[in-house]
Amino acid sequence: MSKPTYVDDYALITAALNKYNDGVAQASSAIMKPAFAEVATMFGVENGKLSGGPISSLFDGIDTAFKASPEARAVIARVDIIGTAASARVDTNDASGFCFTDFFHLLKVDGDWTIVSKIYHTHQRP
Template sequence: MSNPTYVDEYNAIVEVLNKYNEGGAKANSAIMKPAFNEKATIFGIEDGKLAGGPIQGLFDTIDSAFKPSPNAKAAIVRVDIVGTAASARVDTDNISGYRFTDFFNLLKVDGQWTVVSKIYHTHPSA
């Protein structure tokens, strides 16, 4: 097959998202870093205000403030793909005691899917 199918593209995106999920669960940004484009950004609301910027902020937080979470769970809720653009939603539970909903925008660059932006919602602690 010369043209990838939706299933091929979906599986390639899931592989990228799984790097993110594994890195979060293990509190190791080196695992998740390959999922992101070097120009990627991250934004969310912290204390009622917009917070974020370059993706390096995520990596720094994972490495300094998070702890490995052997009971972490993740669900890839949806993946939408159109040509070389895609978006995905991932819900995670018990990532260093937190619960998140993340929205990722991905582009297929040089034949590889990469996250170019992430926005997130931190759910209140139970």
């Protein structure tokens, strides 16, 4: 029987996203780097202006501005897959005092899912 669904791909995608989640919670870019393509990008809006660029800015921020946060919680809220392309939403609370929503785009290359872009929204504290 053929595999008409994306069960296996879903598991591989969530594994990649959990590398990101674990890296955020542990404030370690080394944990999350394997989930990203070298040419990946990250963008968001900071003070009303477009901010971002190469994914290295995420890694630098995780290593310098974040601290390990055992209270950090993340949920993979959505994953959409079609062929070799996927998108996902991750909501994170209490990561170094931040709450944010990330949207990821992933591509399946040589059987592996890799994050090629991330956009984010940082939620305001009440």
